[in-house]
Amino acid sequence: MLDPTLCHWLDDHAEALDLGHCDPEQVLPRLAAAGLTGVGVAPALGGTGGTLQDAVETIASVAEHSLTAAFVLWGQRAFIEYLLQSPNAALRERVLKPLLDGHLAGATGLSNAMKFLSGIESLQVDARSTAEGWTLDGRLPWVTNLRKGGFVVAAAIAHAGDGAPFVAAIPDGLDGLQRSDDLALLGLQSSNTAALTLTRLQLARDWLLHEDARQFLPAVRPAFLGLQCGLAIGLARRALAEVETHLGGSRSVLADELVEHRQALEGRVGELKSGLGGATFSAQPAALFRLRIALAESAAGAVQLELQASGGKAYLQAHGGAFARRWRESAFVPIVTPSLVQLRTELNRQAKGAAA
Incomplete structure (x- = not known):
């Protein structure tokens, strides 16, 4: 669960973060001060403990408030994961602490x-x-x-x-x-x-x-993509939570659809966590690719359902600012690398190779 002070700050600044009206230098230090950069990192290394699955949930929790902040956290945590899996212990000892403290930003670049x-x-x-x-x-x-x-x-x-x-x-x-x-x-x-x-x-x-690189990249790809999935998970959860607030009167017709969306989303989250807990995604990357696609579709479907539940109010600037931001955020999820088109291209290539 996120620190309430951080939640309030993210909610108050979500629009400004999305539109570039908030100093980007503030984001990482606030995430680090709340201990989020160290989730899934052993306490002996300066982290707060937990698993990679916990790190995914942390990114998802931030994404419920601001996809911009979650995107920054993903980049930071992904770079930290590269260090954890690198055989270069001396480099890890030199830069891990400032990364965990938020004094140094880690960019994936991969x-x-x-x-x-x-x-x-x-x-x-x-x-x-x-x-x-x-x-x-x-x-x-x-x-x-x-x-x-x-x-x-x-x-x-x-x-x-x-x-x-x-x-x-x-x-x-x-x-x-x-x-x-x-x-x-x-x-x-x-x-x-x-x-x-x-x-x-x-x-x-x-x-x-x-x-x-041909050995290292497949090894870190499950973490790279798994942590990235947290963006879609958090966005979908927040949109569905907003749907629930609008289910009175004529909008009650959407109740069953809301249940279906939530069940499908959390089922996919369960599959993701299960795969990250073993060697499944290293041995069968296609399974992770399909989950990444499905979770992006969950986010898009959730935001579309929020629009239906909100009605015309969502299209009024005075009332629909947060929805408009989530709409923009949902447009980003399919194109962040690897994009859904790239993943589908790879899945198609693998299917043709298997059939040959």
């Missing part, structure tokens, strides 16, 4: 990498070996949680020559690393989402997360 893993596109950052590490060139066109007060971003990198692609953490402040202005998004504007350009950037070997 959207391109997940497309690469599915054969959708090539890696967008290239490396040439040097005596101390690598020289990097390339671009990451869409990265969230690039906090101006300090960030570190994970990237999958193609190695010149015959070397295997690898995954590294790239800290801000290095020569050759340029952050763009925040992207002009339709919503989620206070999420510190921008592009990064790397030009002859010198990266030391002690920032290596894993030497083989």
Whole structure:
């Protein structure tokens, strides 16, 4: 359960966070101060304990109030997960505490990498070996949680020559690393989402997360996607809760549909938690892809049901501001990488391969 003070702040600032009228530098410190960045991290490492499933629920709880804040938390918690699964213990010891404290922002930067893993596109950052590490060139066109007060971003990198692609953490402040202005998004504007350009950037070997991207990416993909599902879960739950408040009078005809939506949603949440608790999603990623699609559809259906339950009031600016924000948020869920189209493309490719 979220801290009530944080809940009030998120509710009061949800619209401003979505429209970019709230200082994005405030978001991560508030989430960290409430202990949310450490959920699913062992106390011995500075976390608050629990499981990855608990971290999914935490992101979902934040998404019930603000998808922008939940998106920031997803980026932070996903990067922390990369550190937890990295064999580079020295790097973990160096940066985990400031990540948990919210003093340092963690950006996943692996959207391109997940497309690469599915054969959708090539890696967008290239490396040439040097005596101390690598020289990097390339671009990451869409990265969230690039906090101006300090960030570190994970990237999958193609190695010149015959070397295997690898995954590294790239800290801000290095020569050759340029952050763009925040992207002009339709919503989620206070999420510190921008592009990064790397030009002859010198990266030391002690920032290596894993030497083989083809081994590391499938290992972290269940956490990457599972945590991301928290966005859709929280949005759907909040929309359905709003439906319930409108079920008087003629709107009572929607009661059975509300029950059906809730049962379907929580059934999918149960499947997600079960899969994250074992090796199912590592061995059968298609099962996770289908769940990600289904949960996005749950969010879209819940917001549509909220519109029907609210009626014309939802279309009046004086009354429908929160609904309009959730409508914009629901439009984001299908396109966050990997998008539903990308997931369906991969599922179709796998089905054709199995039939061949």
